[in-house]
Amino acid sequence: MHQWKYYVNSAKGIDISALNNSIYIAYENGLYEYDVANKEGALWSVSNYLSDIYINKIFTDKKENRCWIGYKNGNIDFITGSKVTNIPYLKMSDKMGDKSIVSFQNDTRFTYAATSFGILKIDPIKKEIKDTYYPPLNGNKIKDLLIYGDSIYALSDSIIYAANSNNPLLANENNWKSTLFSKQKLKMFHLQKNTIYIETSDHFLLKQNQNSWEPITLGYFSDQKSFDNLIALEDGWATTGYDGIQLLDLQFNETKIVYRYDGITIPRPHKIIKHLNKYWIADRECGLVAWSDNFNSTVHSINYLPKSSVFSLGYHNGQIGVTSGVISKTGFQYNNDGVYVNQEDNSWKLFDRYNQTNWKDKLVFDISSISFHPKKKGAFAVGSNSFIPLSISYDGKQIDTVFTHTNSTLDQSILGNGFSFVSDLNYDKDGNLWIINPFTSNVLKVYTASNTWAELNTSSATLNSWATKVKIDYFGNKWVVFPGIGIVGVNTGKTPSDITDDIIRLVNDGEGSGALPTKDVNAVAIDFDNNLWIGTDEGFTVLYNAPGILEKEGKTFVSQRIKLKYEGNVEYLLGKTAISDIEIDGGNRKWIATKNAGLFLLSADGNQLLASFTKENSGLISNNINDIQFNHQTGELFIVTDLGLVSYRADASEGTVDYESTVVFPNPYKTEHTKGITIQGIKYDSDVKITDTAGNVVYKTTSNGGTAFWNAQDWDGNRVSPGVYFFWTAPNSINGEGKKVGKVVVF
Numbered sequence: 088m089h090q091w092k093y094y095v096n097s098a099k100g101i102d103i104s105a106l107n108n109s110i111y112i113a114y115e116n117g118l119y120e121y122d123v124a125n126k127e128g129a130l131w132s133v134s135n136y137l138s139d140i141y142i143n144k145i146f147t148d149k150k151e152n153r154c155w156i157g158y159k160n161g162n163i164d165f166i167t168g169s170k171v172t173n174i175p176y177l178k179m180s181d182k183m184g185d186k187s188i189v190s191f192q193n194d195t196r197f198t199y200a201a202t203s204f205g206i207l208k209i210d211p212i213k214k215e216i217k218d219t220y221y222p223p224l225n226g227n228k229i230k231d232l233l234i235y236g237d238s239i240y241a242l243s244d245s246i247i248y249a250a251n252s253n254n255p256l257l258a259n260e261n262n263w264k265s266t267l268f269s270k271q272k273l274k275m276f277h278l279q280k281n282t283i284y285i286e287t288s289d290h291f292l293l294k295q296n297q298n299s300w301e302p303i304t305l306g307y308f309s310d311q312k313s314f315d316n317l318i319a320l321e322d323g324w325a326t327t328g329y330d331g332i333q334l335l336d337l338q339f340n341e342t343k344i345v346y347r348y349d350g351i352t353i354p355r356p357h358k359i360i361k362h363l364n365k366y367w368i369a370d371r372e373c374g375l376v377a378w379s380d381n382f383n384s385t386v387h388s389i390n391y392l393p394k395s396s397v398f399s400l401g402y403h404n405g406q407i408g409v410t411s412g413v414i415s416k417t418g419f420q421y422n423n424d425g426v427y428v429n430q431e432d433n434s435w436k437l438f439d440r441y442n443q444t445n446w447k448d449k450l451v452f453d454i455s456s457i458s459f460h461p462k463k464k465g466a467f468a469v470g471s472n473s474f475i476p477l478s479i480s481y482d483g484k485q486i487d488t489v490f491t492h493t494n495s496t497l498d499q500s501i502l503g504n505g506f507s508f509v510s511d512l513n514y515d516k517d518g519n520l521w522i523i524n525p526f527t528s529n530v531l532k533v534y535t536a537s538n539t540w541a542e543l544n545t546s547s548a549t550l551n552s553w554a555t556k557v558k559i560d561y562f563g564n565k566w567v568v569f570p571g572i573g574i575v576g577v578n579t580g581k582t583p584s585d586i587t588d589d590i591i592r593l594v595n596d597g598e599g600s601g602a603l604p605t606k607d608v609n610a611v612a613i614d615f616d617n618n619l620w621i622g623t624d625e626g627f628t629v630l631y632n633a634p635g636i637l638e639k640e641g642k643t644f645v646s647q648r649i650k651l652k653y654e655g656n657v658e659y660l661l662g663k664t665a666i667s668d669i670e671i672d673g674g675n676r677k678w679i680a681t682k683n684a685g686l687f688l689l690s691a692d693g694n695q696l697l698a699s700f701t702k703e704n705s706g707l708i709s710n711n712i713n714d715i716q717f718n719h720q721t722g723e724l725f726i727v728t729d730l731g732l733v734s735y736r737a738d739a740s741e742g743t744v745d746y747e748s749t750v751v752f753p754n755p756y757k758t759e760h761t762k763g764i765t766i767q768g769i770k771y772d773s774d775v776k777i778t779d780t781a782g783n784v785v786y787k788t789t790s791n792g793g794t795a796f797w798n799a800q801d802w803d804g805n806r807v808s809p810g811v812y813f814f815w816t817a818p819n820s821i822n823g824e825g826k827k828v829g830k831v832v833v834f
Contacts, residue, residue, distance in 0.1 A: 091706025093134030096395035100369030105362035146191030157188025201232035222248035306339035400716035403459030412453035470509025500526035541584035599643030622666025673792020
C-alpha cells in the first residue's frame with residue numbers, strides 16, 4: 088500500500104552513454120535506461136536505487152559492463168546489471184568547495200573520476216578510493232580528464248597536465264608536466280582514431296602532433312563556428328547547438344544536419360552518441376530521442392515532471408498542479424520554468440513563457456501558486472511575482488487571460504520595483520477567485536465568477552504587509568496568513584464584493600485573540616469538524632470551531648496546544664518544531680510538514696502520533712518540506728521539498744457515495760506481494776468485510792475516509808488461500824445491509 092515516488096525531470100537530458108543493448112540518459116535528478124532490443128525503459132532515481140539526486144556526469148565502462156554516475160556533491164554510484172554500488176567518500180569528506188564529478192576514465196583495473204581539485208583513483212572491486220592525484224593546479228580547476236596508453240592527462244582553462252599513469256607517486260604534484268596555452272581557453276579532450284584532440288571554449292579544435300598542438304582548419308573548421316558541444320562519434324564527429332546538430336565525417340566535412348524530430352520542428356539537442364546504427368540524442372526539452380533522419384525519429388518520453396524546479400501545489404478533483412517559481416518576502420528568483428499540470432493520461436503539461444502566446448516575450452516569472460476552478464474542468468489560475476501577477480486558463484489547454492495592475496484591482500507593491508505580487512490564490516465553491524496581493528493597501532482581492540473585481544480591508548494591522556496563503560473553509564470563510572502578524576479570518580457575508588457586511592478577526596498571540604505560540608504563522612488547514620489547525624515557527628495549535636469567531640465582533644477566543652504525557656512529563660506534541668504546511672486526509676487525520684524535521688501523521692483528534700517520516704527512515708528525500716497536497720481521489724500525498732518533489736500513497740482518501748470510482752489494487756494479488764491490497768472510492772468511515780466465495784468472513788477493517796487496506800491475511804495473521812475474495816461495505820453511521828463493492832483474485 089505505502090509507496091514512495093520521486094518525480095524526476097524527464098525532459099532535460101544532460102548526458103548520454105551506451106552499454107551493450109542499453110542507452111543511458113542522465114537527467115538532472117535521475118537516470119533513464121532504455122533497452123533497445125526489448126524496447127523497454129527503466130527509471131533509476133533516489134527513490135529506488137540511486138544514492139543521490141543531482142547528476143553531473145555519466146560514463147559507461149564497456150570492458151566491465153558498468154555505468155558510472157557522478158553527482159554534483161561528489162557522490163559516485165556505479166551500476167552493474169541491476170545492482171547499484173555507492174562510493175560516498177568524497178561526498179562525506181570535509182573537503183570544502185566544489186566537489187562535482189566532471190569526468191570519468193578507466194584503464195585495465197581502475198576507474199578515475201576527475202573533480203575540480205584533483206583526480207580520484209577508484210577500485211571498483213574493493214569499492215574504495217585507492218588514491219587521489221593532485222596536478223600542480225596553482226588555483227586552476229580541472230575541467231576534463233583523459234587516459235590513453237600509459238599517460239594520464241588533466242585539463243584546465245589554459246594548461247594541460249600530463250604524467251605516466253603507472254607512476255605510484257602522482258599524488259606529488261612534482262611528478263606532473265605542464266603545457267601552457269596562452270592564446271586559447273581550453274574546454275575538453277576528445278579521442279578519435281588513436282589521436283588526441285582538444286576542444287577550446289571559443290569553438291576551435293586542436294590536434295596533437297607529437298609534442299605540439301595544431302589547429303584543425305579543414306571542412307567544418309575552415310572558419311570559426313558557434314556550437315555548444317563537440318562529440319567524437321564512432322565514425323566521425325557531431326556538433327550540437329541550440330536548434331540542431333551537424334554530423335561530420337572524419338575529415339570534418341558536413342554529412343547531415345539534424346534540424347527536426349518527428350512532430351518537433353525545433354530540437355534542443357545537448358549531447359549525441361551513435362549506437363546500434365542509430366543516433367541517440369539527449370535533448371534539453373524532449374529527453375531521449377532516437378534519430379535516423381529528419382523524418383524518422385522517436386522521442387522516448389516518460390511521464391514525470393518536465394522540469395526540476397518545484398515550489399507549491401494545487402489540487403481539485405483528481406488534478407494536480409505544480410508551480411516552479413519561488414516567491415519570498417525579500418527577493419526574486421527570476422525563475423522561468425512555469426507551471427506543470429497533470430493530465431488525464433498521467434502526463435504533465437508544461438505552461439511557460441516559451442509555449443504560451445499570452446506570456447511570450449513578457450516578463451512573467453516566479454510562478455508560485457495555482458488553483459483549479461471548481462466548476463470548469465481543467466480551468467486554473469496561477470499567481471506570480473512579476474509584471475504579470477495573475478494568469479487564467481479557461482480550459483486547461485492554454486493561458487487565455489492575463490491581469491496586471493492596469494486591468495484589475497491588483498496593485499503594484501510598495502517596494503517600488505514595478506512588480507505586482509500574487510503570493511497565493513484560491514477558488515471558492517462558487518468560482519470566485521480569492522487572491523493574496525502582498526505589500527499593498529488591501530492585501531485580499533477577489534475576482535468574482537461574474538468577472539468583476541473587489542478588494543477587502545483586512546484591518547489596519549495588515550496594511551502594506553507580507554502575506555503568503557489564503558484558505559477557504561466549508562462555510563466560505565477566508566483565512567489569510569500574515570507571517571509576523573498572525574492570521575486574519577474574513578466572513579464576507581452573502582456577497583463577496585459587498586464589504587459592508589464583512590466580519591474581520593485577527594488571530595495572533597494575544598490572550599483573547601488566539602494565544603498562538605508566535606505570530607510567525609506559516610500554515611492553516613480546516614478539518615472536517617471545522618477546527619482550524621495552525622502551523623507556526625514554534626509548533627502547531629488548534630482553534631476549535633473556528634467559524635464561530637466570525638459570527639460576531641468582539642468575541643474572545645483561545646487556540647489550544649495538544650499535550651501528551653511522556654515519561655512522566657507533560658509536553659506539547661511536536662514541541663517547537665517549525666511547521667511549514669498542514670493537510671487533512673480523507674480520514675480527517677492531520678499531516679504535518681516541517682521545515683527541518685520531516686513529515687508527521689496525527690490521528691483525527693491530534694492526540695496520537697501515528698507515524699513520522701524522515702529522509703533517514705523513508706523515501707522522503709529531504710527533511711525540509713515547503714508544501715504538501717493530497718490527491719484525495721487516490722490518497723497520494725504530494726510533497727515539495729528543497730530537493731524536489733516526491734509523493735507517498737497513504738491509506739486514506741475522500742469517501743464517495745455512489746461507488747462509481749471504486750478500485751481494488753493490486754488485482755490480481757500475487758503471493759510474493761508483501762504490501763497488501765487497497766480498495767479506494769468507498770463511503771467515508773465505512774466498515775469493510777472481506778469474504779471468500781462461500782460467504783465466510785476472513786477479515787474486517789474500517790476505512791480511512793474512502794480507503795481501506797487488507798494485508799491479505801485472515802484473523803490469525805495467516806496468508807489466505809488462493810482464490811476470489813469480495814469486499815463488502817456499509818457506512819458505520821447507518822443501519823442496513825452491506826453492499827458488495829469490489830473483488831480481488833489472490834494467487
